[in-house]
Amino acid sequence: MGKHKTPMLDELEKGPWPSFVSDIKQQAEKGKQALKDAPDDLLGVMELSYKDKVTHWKHGGIVGVFGYGGGVIGRYCDQPEKFPGVAHFHTMRVNQPASKFYSTKFLRDLCNLWERYGSGLTNMHGSTGDIIFLGTTTDNLERVFYDMTHELNQDLGGSGSNLRTPSCCVGLARCEWACYDTEEACHELTMEYQDELHRPAFPYKFKFKFDGCPNGCVAAIARADMSVIGTWKDDIRIDQAAVKAYVGGEIKPNGGAHAGKDWGKFDIVEEVVRLCPTGCMSWDGSTLKINNRECTRCMHCLNVMPRALRPGTETGASILFGAKAPILEGAQLSTLTIPFIRMEPPFEELKELVNKVWDWWMEEGKNRERLGELIQRESFQKFLEIMELSPDPRMVSEPRSNPYIFWKEEEVEGGWTRDIKDFRAKHQR
């Protein structure tokens, strides 16, 4: 029995699922954390919020460590007498290793560090990707920061109007679809932009995310102001013998992911060919053909038959800009801007793009305006001008039915002032 009665929260422990309420109770019982009452009081204040149907956290706070402007988020409870354990409950963001590879020793060290100075409660991981330390007091911030950087060789992540902690998928380390080394790119750009990551000076947040292929395991296209998504230029590699093995049932589709229920015999036409969004595949009973010019890299066929189909060998990435969650405007996905770029260290070409985008956004962006909203406000044409790029059909979602082009005056012979009668005399309609 905890310090506070929490009948509503207790409901969240029922059922077969893991429960954060049970996790917090476990930490309260264990009792090794420096902030003894934090887990109990956290449950207490949450129960009160459920009852009052309103949050009991105050709006924001400005706390931090010397030298950095981000990485720590101030949290104060508006009922500190009732819940002294969470009167100060600051969050610290810790920059996760690329692709979140850990040794168990490192995880233990992290948890011990946090029990030494905080509530012991963590969030693995926050939606941006950081390791989140939940709940400590202002006095302890510098101590955590010192031990974390000196003993664990780990840095704080981003918060506020700065570059947020870059994140990447598992990449070449474990995945056959990765079209470039996402970890290398993520690490290289993290190191290059340390200033932007730790010292907020942007109009608002900015996120990089690196997906190795269009499957998008870190959902770069939906969440990053700059989405880097692996792709290939040449043809999908086909092993016709393996295709036959899938059809014959010797190899299970989707790497055997659909085991546990009998879905019947694998039907290549129904399950692959007819699901191709551009209809660029055909199966004549012995050979699978792909019209690669029409392929939009949807990944479906590669996912179903990974041993028969592989991405091409001329690999790199597509760069898209402007995704964001709904804040000022609605949610939007990133827009394709660079169809193909080689992705090799030290990624100079990519950094040039980043610098161009930031120069423009920092100059023109309003306070709390994401890049995607600035592009919307100033138009995509303007964005292309800034990026020194020419429009390309691949930037348009349906170029064949929506070939919209705005001409500028200087691009039209004679400008807006030419005499139409004169022109028609020479050129009939």
Place this chain on the structure above:
Amino acid sequence: MPTLEIEGRTFEVDEDGFLQDPALWNEEVARLFAKSEGIAEMTEEHWKVVNYVRNYYLEFNIAPMVRKLCKDTGFKLKKIYDLFPSGPAKGACKVAGLPKPTGCV
């Protein structure tokens, strides 16, 4: 209400240590608050930033954006952090006696 005690003087501040009553601010108060932000001595360069932030606030009733602060004072962001280790928002604004900024600087 939390209080901050520096060199025998007591100030009413918010949880983050920002001065509650802006009318109390003067150069002596700024010097005292600077100590709590890791600044041993206020130099001419510190005053340039503090006065800029304060005047901007008095004119527009909001703290300036970081970019504007750098542009108008001619200091690079790194320089601002050298002067105010806790940064422009927490450091410079606090010393300048502004209420807690809401995510601008």
